[in-house]
Amino acid sequence: EVQLVESGGGLVQPGGSLRLSCAASGFTFSSYDMHWVRQATGKGLEWVSGIGTAGDTYYSDSVKGRFTISRENAKNSLYLQMNSLRAGDTAVYYCARGALGFDPWGQGTLVTVSS
């Protein structure tokens, strides 16, 4: 069964940092693009970042220069290093496999940026 499990969310102060992880299982992780998508409470979905199989990276304008996506194929893991966090970054962060569309999605991890 294909499964994605996020971790690393929590409460952080504005300006702080947090590192999210996504553990993948049930498929050949190195063969797929991977993505992070977030959703603020009561709001819509927002694509955050993606990484290709060759390590090429893509970011939304809202996080460029502050967030870094990476992957470790040997550990079937995806990461999102988030620096200079702002209140507007508060959201549930989902990791998703990039196949034909984002499929599947993890259950999400909540990041709260507040003093």
Place this chain on the structure above:
Amino acid sequence: QSVLTQPPSASGTPGQRITISCSGSSSNIGSHTVYWYQQLPGTAPKLLIYNNNQRPSGVPDRFSGSKSGTSASLAISGLQSEDEADYYCAVWDDSLNGWVFGGGTKLTVL
């Protein structure tokens, strides 16, 4: 303000057919395939339609997608109470060099 425009809400009665629109531009829908996602209350999104009109295995054929020019649509026929959810369209955008989502449409089954 989303790059892709969806109606914020839609509604229908059981058995009815409804459509949800997604309007974009030449840099996104006009150039790339459209995806649709269903998000049931309190759960993660799920892929519903890929490549404009293809259904992943397990998605009922009551769900269908179409695309014309810079707009796309999701149709749900034989509406059921369990279809009550938020629906999002998504597509790659060449100008932004990233993925964009519509603002989402909340479907209510009356």
